[in-house]
Amino acid sequence: MAEILHVGRRLELRKATKEDLDFIMKLEYDPENLKFIVPFDRDFHTKIIEEGKAAMDVIVEEIDTKEPVGYLLINGLTTPAKELEWTHVIIDKKGKGYGHEAMKLLKAWGFDDLKFHRAWLDCKDYNARALHLYESEGMQREGLIRETILTNGVYENLVILGILDREYQARKEQGLEL
Numbered sequence: 001m002a003e004i005l006h007v008g009r010r011l012e013l014r015k016a017t018k019e020d021l022d023f024i025m026k027l028e029y030d031p032e033n034l035k036f037i038v039p040f041d042r043d044f045h046t047k048i049i050e051e052g053k054a055a056m057d058v059i060v061e062e063i064d065t066k067e068p069v070g071y072l073l074i075n076g077l078t079t080p081a082k083e084l085e086w087t088h089v090i091i092d093k094k095g096k097g098y099g100h101e102a103m104k105l106l107k108a109w110g111f112d113d114l115k116f117h118r119a120w121l122d123c124k125d126y127n128a129r130a131l132h133l134y135e136s137e138g139m140q141r142e143g144l145i146r147e148t149i150l151t152n153g154v155y156e157n158l159v160i161l162g163i164l165d166r167e168y169q170a171r172k173e174q175g176l177e178l
Contacts, residue, residue, distance in 0.1 A: 011060055111168045
């Protein structure tokens, strides 16, 4: 039975299983996604799924059909500072609002259920679609790491974005969260 982490209106988050590895690999190595992330190999994900304590692969799926529509890689689950890192946020079915709902579910799970203090991620500075999503979901730009990733011989910048538990709670009070 799948371990459901948090349920929304159309989507739910669940802990990934070995049966999800093909889907995760498909998303990570899809040419449209690959230009925006640093992928991990199948062995890495197998180890996370089988042995992970500090990190977890999470599947975003439609509630009604149980069809997977995205995948998340979460780090920092055991940090004393109660700080989550959202390492990968990849939505397969784009343009349906699934990214927004997945982010809301991720925040609710992290702040309401797990009681974490902070969540953060990094994003390539030219990934305008993702930056728009993250900022519209309340994440604040905290910094820029210049020329930190070497991709195909080109150095790339990363934007660091974060959200605190009190910022999330303020958004809930304003009716901006689930």
